[in-house]
Amino acid sequence: MKDDMNHDAYPDNYIRGILNSVKSIAMVGASPVNVRPSYFAFKYLAQRGYDMIPVNPGHVGKDLLGKPFVASLSDIGRPIDMIDIFRNSSHIMPVVEEALTLDPLPKVIWMQLGARDDAAAAKAESVGIKVVMNRCPKIEYGRLSSEISWMGVNSRTLSSKRAPAPTQGMRLSLNRMSVGGGNTAASDRAAKSKTEQS
Amino acid sequence: MSDRLPGFSTLAVHAGAQPDPTTGARATPIYQTTSFVFNDADHAASLFGLQAFGNIYTRIGNPTNAVLEERVAALEGGTAALAVASGHAAQVVVLQQLLQPGDEFIAARKLYGGSINQFTHAFKSFGWNVVWADPDDIASFERAVTPRTKAIFIESIANPAGSITDIEAISTVARKAGVPLIVDNTLASPYLIRPIDHGADIVVHSLTKFLGGHGNSLGGIIVDAGTFDWSTGGKYPMLSEPRPEYHGIRLQETFGNFAFAIACRVLGLRDLGPALSPFNAFMILTGIETLPLRMQKHCDNAKAVAEFLVGHPAVASVSYAGLPNDKYNQLARKYAPKGAGAVFTFSLKGGYDAGVSLVSKLQLFSHLANVGDTRSLVIHPASTTHSQLDDAAKTKSGAGPDVVRLSIGIEDKEDLIADLEQALGA
Numbered sequence: 238m239k240d241d242m243n244h245d246a247y248p249d250n251y252i253r254g255i256l257n258s259v260k261s262i263a264m265v266g267a268s269p270v271n272v273r274p275s276y277f278a279f280k281y282l283a284q285r286g287y288d289m290i291p292v293n294p295g296h297v298g299k300d301l302l303g304k305p306f307v308a309s310l311s312d313i314g315r316p317i318d319m320i321d322i323f324r325n326s327s328h329i330m331p332v333v334e335e336a337l338t339l340d341p342l343p344k345v346i347w348m349q350l351g352a353r354d355d356a357a358a359a360k361a362e363s364v365g366i367k368v369v370m371n372r373c374p375k376i377e378y379g380r381l382s383s384e385i386s387w388m389g390v391n392s393r394t395l396s397s398k399r400a401p402a403p404t405q406g407m408r409l410s411l412n413r414m415s416v417g418g419g420n421t422a423a424s425d426r427a428a429k430s431k432t433e434q435s
Numbered sequence: 436m437s438d439r440l441p442g443f444s445t446l447a448v449h450a451g452a453q454p455d456p457t458t459g460a461r462a463t464p465i466y467q468t469t470s471f472v473f474n475d476a477d478h479a480a481s482l483f484g485l486q487a488f489g490n491i492y493t494r495i496g497n498p499t500n501a502v503l504e505e506r507v508a509a510l511e512g513g514t515a516a517l518a519v520a521s522g523h524a525a526q527v528v529v530l531q532q533l534l535q536p537g538d539e540f541i542a543a544r545k546l547y548g549g550s551i552n553q554f555t556h557a558f559k560s561f562g563w564n565v566v567w568a569d570p571d572d573i574a575s576f577e578r579a580v581t582p583r584t585k586a587i588f589i590e591s592i593a594n595p596a597g598s599i600t601d602i603e604a605i606s607t608v609a610r611k612a613g614v615p616l617i618v619d620n621t622l623a624s625p626y627l628i629r630p631i632d633h634g635a636d637i638v639v640h641s642l643t644k645f646l647g648g649h650g651n652s653l654g655g656i657i658v659d660a661g662t663f664d665w666s667t668g669g670k671y672p673m674l675s676e677p678r679p680e681y682h683g684i685r686l687q688e689t690f691g692n693f694a695f696a697i698a699c700r701v702l703g704l705r706d707l708g709p710a711l712s713p714f715n716a717f718m719i720l721t722g723i724e725t726l727p728l729r730m731q732k733h734c735d736n737a738k739a740v741a742e743f744l745v746g747h748p749a750v751a752s753v754s755y756a757g758l759p760n761d762k763y764n765q766l767a768r769k770y771a772p773k774g775a776g777a778v779f780t781f782s783l784k785g786g787y788d789a790g791v792s793l794v795s796k797l798q799l800f801s802h803l804a805n806v807g808d809t810r811s812l813v814i815h816p817a818s819t820t821h822s823q824l825d826d827a828a829k830t831k832s833g834a835g836p837d838v839v840r841l842s843i844g845i846e847d848k849e850d851l852i853a854d855l856e857q858a859l860g861a
Binding site for chain 1: 441445446449450451453454455456457459481484486487488489490496498500501502504505508509512513514515516517518631632660661662663664681682683684688689690691692693696697700
């Protein structure tokens with residue numbers, strides 16, 4: 238793992254930088270079942286303007302919200318900015334190893350809420366790929382834009398600026414003042430101690 | 436845009452609130468509406484399936500209430516919050532997510548009398564069994580743990596005597612038992628104590644008290660610390676198992692470290708119904724903006740009044756953790772260094788009759804059943820808030836027949852002392 242990277246608590250600017258810069262996202266483990274988290278994260282990110290590619294060998298020949306499934310990362314056939322892995326921790330390493338064979342390399346590897354593999358993260362970071370673990374990009378996008386505040390979630394951001402009224406499918410500004418002070422440090426510590434126990 | 440840490444007072448004014456995107460209104464608007472229009476059928480289905488962020492119906496969520504929720508979550512250091520109609524509603528909604536019929540929870544014996552009543556009688560009819568423990572005896576919590584224990588419930592500053600609970604010690608018991616620690620932080624408010632910093636997994640409040648602060652609006656809130664792993668052992672099926680009412684969604688898997696707050700909203704508030712009026716949310720939000728100023732004044736006044744009472748010949752004893760010789764002073768210094776709160780009790784040498792006489796002679800203090808108002812309040816717990824308990828239980832919970840409870844307001848302390856002096860004299 239990179240010395241300066243703390244995977245228990247990411248600075249908002251790190252997450253914001255990723256979500257503001259990536260355009261294409263390949264989602265490994267995307268499900269066509271509309272009550273699975275991968276389905277609605279895929280749908281949300283597509284609505285916010287990301288170029289989404291569903292990767293799932295079990296569904297090749299079908300499409301997800303109009304985007305054709307591909308069997309593997311190497312089948313995408315064009316550069317991708319970010320790989321979002323919707324698989325359990327035990328299935329992360331092979332996906333990361335496949336990602337490292339891509340040319341050009343992806344800029345970001347993101348492991349979903351509940352998924353964490355520090356060894357795989359270290360491998361990716363050693364070739365300059367940014368890594369996020371145990372987070373959901375939909376939740377983080379919603380948090381940094383404060384859209385998620387509609388559900389009473391602590392966005393840990395403050396702003397005295399008037400935001401444009403949100404409309405369906407609009408990209409939202411993630412550039413609000415970031416407030417580590419509305420902190421959730423206790424939750425981060427609990428996640429860390431859970432990782433250490435496992 | 437830097438990750439700098441704003442202070443408590445900044446969060447009390449700003450957290451959760453931004454100018455209204457539609458009108459530019461700077462104060463949080465009161466969205467006094469029952470329901471919200473969908474963009475189209477797909478949007479409606481996404482919202483109902485918990486797949487998109489947004490408003491449906493005020494019994495599930497409301498934009499004014501959401502500002503209040505985020506603000507209290509930020510002040511407590513939690514991941515999310517849910518506002519409900521009262522502190523009592525908060526307790527029902529929390530325990531509904533944790534207990535099945537036949538399960539148990541351990542509660543500190545020193546609690547608001549209304550909570551003792553709710554736990555003993557109302558919850559019994561749901562098959563939720565309370566087991567009492569003594570907050571001054573940590574081992575009594577350990578002894579109370581059984582395989583059916585699902586939660587531990589304490590007050591940070593406990594009713595009626597303002598005693599301080601050793602939150603960290605009890606959180607250790609909870610962790611060992613594999614159950615969440617619920618802390619009612621009503622009497623402290625996050626300005627004095629942030630229970631999550633000391634190991635609480637869930638914080639509840641009656642917003643009616645110091646957070647709202649003006650004695651004008653009922654409300655309650657549940658804060659999720661995001662610290663508890665609900666997936667282990669199938670003990671908490673509301674969070675870990677597929678929910679039939681949402682097409683098989685598993686809340687912990689989907690919402691991670693704020694899954695408990697979501698469960699309270701989409702399984703508790705939605706189906707039990709104790710929604711907070713947006714108007715009340717607005718009143719309470721306005722109150723919270725001055726919480727740091729008020730709370731300090733409450734505490735400073737309370738200390739001055741307690742010191743006066745200690746020196747008065749008609750007073751037998753004063754229970755206020757802010758006094759250097761008080762039994763709870765060490766704990767107060769550790770948990771509430773800014774002040775030991777503003778609710779405390781004292782007993783009169785003249786017993787019950789002297790208590791009744793005092794209450795009738797006071798001119799500034801109001802005789803009523805509330806705490807945490809700008810106004811100073813007085814009550815005789817034995818005949819009111821704790822009247823449902825038998826004499827032994829009254830004494831055990833600190834509400835014996837000779838005890839008077841004060842909630843000190845933010846008036847000038849000299850006037851409060853003068854009022855007590857005239858009422859105690861002659």
